[in-house]
Amino acid sequence: MSHRPLAARALALLMALATPMAMAEAPAPATQQAPANLNQYASAAKLQLRWDLQRNLFTTQAPHGRTQARLILTNHDSQPLPAQGWSLYFNCLDRLQPGPLQGNLTLEQVAGSLFRLRPGPGFKGVAPGQTLAIDYNYAGLVIKLSKAPVGFYLVYDAAPDVGVAIEDFALLPLTRPEQLDRGTSGHKPVVTPADTWRRNAQADLLPANEVPPVLPTPLHIQPGEGKLLLNAQPAIQAPAALKNEAALARFLFPQTLPANKGPLLKLSVGTVQGQASPEAYRLTIQADSGITIVGNSAAGVAYGLQTLRDLLPLPGAKEQALNELTIVDAPRFGYRGFQLDVARNFHGKQTVFKWLDLMARFKLNKFHFHLTDDEGWRLEIAGLPELTAIGAVRGHAARPGVRLQPAYGSGPDPRDPSGSGYFSRADYIDILRYAQARHIEVIPEIEMPGHMRAAVQAMEARYRRMKAAGRKDAAKYLLNDLEDRSTYSSAQYFTDNVINPGLDSTFSFIDHVVGQIVALHLDAGVPLRTIHMGGDELANGAWEKSPASLARMKKEKLATTEDLWDYFYDRVDGILRRHGVSTSGWEELAARKTRLAGRSKLIPNPRFTTRGFTAWVWNNTRGAEDLANRLANGGYDIVLAPVSNMYLDMAANPNPEEPGVNWNDYVELDTVYDFVPFDMLRNLSETARADKDGLTDYGKGHVRGLEATLFSETVRDDGRLDYLVMPRLIALAERAWAADPAWALETDPARSAALHRQAWSGFVNALGQRVLPRLDLEQPAVAYRIAPPGLLLDGEQLLVNHVLPGITLRYTSDGSDPSAASKPVTGPITERGLIKVAAFDRKGRPGLVASIDRR
Template identity: 55%
Template sequence: MIFKSTIGLALLCMTASQAAQLQVRWDQQSNKVTMTNLEPAPLPATGWSIYFNCMECATGASQDKVAVEHVAGSLYRLRPQTGFAGLAKGQALEFGSHKSAAMTKIYKAPQGFYLVYDNMPEQAQAIGDLKILPQPDLISPQELYQRNEQADVLPATALPPIFPTPLKLQQGQGTLHLAIAPAIIAAPALKAERTLAESLLRPYWPKGAARLARSSLRLAIGQVEGQASPEAYTLEVDAKGIAITGNSAAGVANGLQSLRDLLPVRPDGRASGPVDLPILSVTDAPRFAYRGFMLDVSRNFQDKESVLRLLDLMARFKLNAFHFHLTDDEGWRLEIAGLPELTGIGAVRGHSNISGVRLQPAYGSGPSPNDKHGSGFYTRADYLEILRYAAARHIEVIPEIEMPGHARAAVQAMEARYRRLKAAGKPGAGQFLLNDLEDRSEYRSAQEYNDNVINPGLESSYTFIEHVVKQVAALHREAGAPLRTLHVGGDELPLGAWEKSPRSQSLIASRNLQGTAGLWNYFYDRVEAILRRQGLAASGWEELGTRAEMAEGKRRQAPNPHFMQRGFKVYVWNNTGNAADLGYRLANAGYDTVLAPATRFYLDMTYNKNPGEPGATWAGATDIDAIYDYVPFDHTKRSGIPAAVQERLTEDGKRHILGLEGALWTETVRTRPEMEYLLLPRLLALAERAWAPEPAWAIEADPVKAEALHRSAWSGFVNVLGQRVLPGLGQVNYRLAPPGLKQEGGKVYANHDLPGVPLHYTSDGSDPSAASPLVQGPIAERGLIKVAAIGHNGRQGWVSRIENN
């Protein structure tokens, strides 16, 4: 980093209570931080540190006697050096935070600043005056207009009636007129589905009106002809009423979600009264048995209510697997009986100068241990409620306990336990210890830690894992949602780990293992045995089923034959570089595979390259079309990936593709609105691709015909999202993209990536609102034209602007 200070003479020492009166500004365009003292007392010449979190920061040589030091992970500190003169009122110091990059995004902003004096090392003072000086957009409204022209605007009568696209749908003639709610007829075994049906109908008719109903809504379990999936269903609407039959209760629930699509959009339950449903017949079943979504609650904690809200969204769009990323370096989020340190230490982030008290601040959580996203965990009661809530919606919860890497929260907590018990002279202090205290291995993890790995040379590591597995499995049994598989992580073990650990090296020698690779196999042999004793199968990230090899002079991951016949399920996230076809190679080798490609399904990636757009960039920008256009069995289509250099899926390999999964990592996500913004509408494209049959455009050989088919299907998809699906979500904070604009012939033309979304405009310099004029054709007014999509709840989307002179 480069530092510049405008510092006068050293003055009197600033007190701790005045620390918050520092002002911080980050210039997004220049990547520079300016820190100004607003107090009469100066920041002294010595005796303080200012800590902050920063993603992808680049530290370097100090200038002007001020240095920035990397502590660990995303935590940095600013410290005065010899000769620093102090910072008087009104004076500022300036430092560069990042190297230049193609995309300078808002997520890179330094955050969570706080001041600590050396003579009061446990008293941290938060610095709350932080603002970002934004960089202009890089994508012009004209570019957006051209992009949005890939879809046609459809009238409401032409919208696909059911989402995601069903397997078979036959439209009939006429409508079913429902003046009052239909009577619900269901067997006792469909209690949860009856409740769902009642909740769907309640906004449309007064409570109790169904007693006078002449029509019925019949729910039943029965064989769906030609469909083996337990989630298959039929939905029949005729002049007598509605009938939903599923191969199981899950099929009935899916049918009810499709019925929801036929009901008019009344997001706030207003205007109850008669409803006309189209006469139709649907036979439907999912393309993939596994349709998953992963939520990371370790990096930034999300409360129970946010998780339940997310499960409702998943059920609504027929996603059936909730991959719950509960542990990582920055937090352990599940109460485990017998190990209170896991949550007492491993679930708490905040400043402390004393080792073993809590985890360090991360991702802007700041100095306070009371920050509700840095700290937090699910009690046993919370987790039971989540499991039961998911089970009622036919969603399988797959908890993830990260190992052996990404385990810093657990490693720190168990070391603190060991030191406390040892100091007290208690027996069994090392029973659950996870790290070799003599380990001198040199490594740096993907998240910049050098102490985040469970040591396979310690028997106590396996004692810990077995205890945790037993406790998690017991919680699932208590909830009535038995655990079938545990996701055991396995990703991103840093190079160099274990190499200078006496305990690991002793194990390698005694077992005649082949170095670190052999130690890896030994570790997961032991983990699998633990799981089997609980009746569980092993799932993990792709590294669980791979080993490193050299190919054409480059290191790459290849299927690991050691675990090939074990029934391991691998989740393949890395589809970059020479790993683009890794998912196919693993499936062809016989591994059951879930495709979770980062460049398509990582929903924490940014929508586009505009600097103010939230989300990370390491896997690129991912807009709705990138997900919609993904062809699971041939990812080279509509991707720019050269097919010639990719391994193709064999027919046997296709049978090993279990399904698709989206993921939301939360390094850049703290609040529920931020989470929903990144998820929607992209989660709906994932739902479409995981449920719907393979689209005609993906199998059409003629490129001209394929393009026409794609335009028609894409138009239907984005229109139904903008006009019906998203408005039906109530107060969910889905993204409203900036409109496209073009100026032609003295008029301004506007469009949107979700055709049919209401656009409003102004020409007086103010931002549009729901009270502003609607865009109903070319805008002829002169001046600065501002246009924004306005959601059904009055929420304003991104504003686009263009001069019409």
């Protein structure tokens, strides 16, 4: 950032703020030039901030722990940070304790995750060259660096519309015992290199000829004896109806080979004997006749081609040939999904294309598109420009109704690419067609009635603008009761993020949005079967003091807000039915809140069991481990998306620097792999299982499939997205496509453990030796997580292993981080020194470093 005086920079920034992205149809914010006398105050560009977790504390008042943290502010300007007249804004994922701080400062919660520091009476300011330590507390225990504050920016009272980011900000490492103390809170301790070694030791390194040839695992593989040489690109024979598949087939083979002079590759739609699934295929490779792929549908042919891709030699391999074989394959579940959240942090069309390609590659067929939430509305809706002009833009503003507040570190600038952005109608149509060509169904999600702050604020701004203009229909799409005095706090600490079922305008809004989404699919020529209508995390207390909701309850003879919930989704379902689509949503859509022995309990909601709702069940937290079973047993179609196994925004382990969140638990690669869909309770103790419902045969028929979920609170760039999703998404694909492995069906514990070791070894060797190396050598690149190696001292030697057997490992002994030129690990390390080891992909990209001091 430039070090120009603040007044000059403020004017330039204000000019930019006047026409931020996606604001063309909304009233532009007023501009003002920052007063010239601000030059006498410190510039945000010359302020430095460091964050340090001081200690975790356990007291009788906080037996589960709270955390003391410190902001260290240094003024590198020649001007002071004054005693009064400024605010320092920032976001924080976790709840902080607002109030007066030592040093005459005050910490305030603005809304949700947006906080600010303000000087109080008696604050002395920060002179040039001075450093100020600002101590504050978290309400709970902080384990992850993701809970550190982000997105700092400074605002002077004299220029309230100008927020200037503080770029010089860094987190200090968490290494001291008092920082890592978990006390008796139940939080897991940090993972050591020795812990990692023992976990990695659950698999064996396999020779290349024993590595499974295809992931996800096919139903049947019959190997042959000969080989089919690939000295040229194949001659592709396919009917016009398979033009997309023929294009994919041409893409699979090296373009450097002579075209159309190789073996015959014949694609057709026909009958795969013994397989009823429309996605089934038969792949045959014969030395004398070439390659034949028959699918029960075009989708089956496409999946056969993805299998063929898996079987091809890696680029650069000495032998360019395919082994003879026959594969007959079909998926276990018809629903194999991935959810991408673009609301919390925006990810654009090219990123979506990349993940649709990866989904197709691993035979996933449902793209759950989380388009709206409190912090962003990401889809253009004709007739409601405010939804994107206001609801898709985050940045600082001194008055309401201009844009959304900063969130997740998006900062003050409305041009921040992860805070602001949306899909135009043309973008969305492009995505629909791109997905359809890859046999992927797009399921749009419009979250409601909670998680709707972006829409609530946009529609209130619309109402106030139209009312001021004298429009009689100003309230046509208003979503909040302006007289509502209900008190609640959402999961993200908002107190104003709920739409109101007492207002007819709420249902007019829903009808309009649904109608526009239906129209987009019609324009794209892509069927729309269902819309995911949310239902997640409505905060307790919402609607209870809303005159509009209370009037609705009286009119409809509803006794409780739970009854009002049923009324709301009854009308939502009616709207969707009129538009010809079915209703889907989170598990709360199919559940009813009640109480048992004084405790809250969710039961299958009897009102909607015959409506054809599909419920995505995420909650398998303690006490709700069997909720999915109970909903399926009760007659609801469900998609299993359990937070403990399939939430890919969860960190892999409790180490502070490991990216991701940890509000539930940690999800390693084997956590996903070990999930058994019809036996979700298998890892509970007998005592814990005693009062839980298993899945009945009837219930099994209502399990439509599995979904991996990625919420994007900590995902501001594509690299972090790659890191969190891959390779865990491949483990999800294995569970959703392949039949239960033998170890999951074996009742003898010892035999099950042996079978698990064999299967797990096959899976991770396939990843490390074949699947991920192929991704390394292609474009676009996938910056998947390369886990740290395991290290274990064994006498005078250091043992090294990795979760992906066969991956390249390199080390140093002088304390420097390994590079692609460092010595390879070829066995136990006997050198002394500060040993550091890392794994590397085929392009030389390093993974996380593990170290041990042997000096």
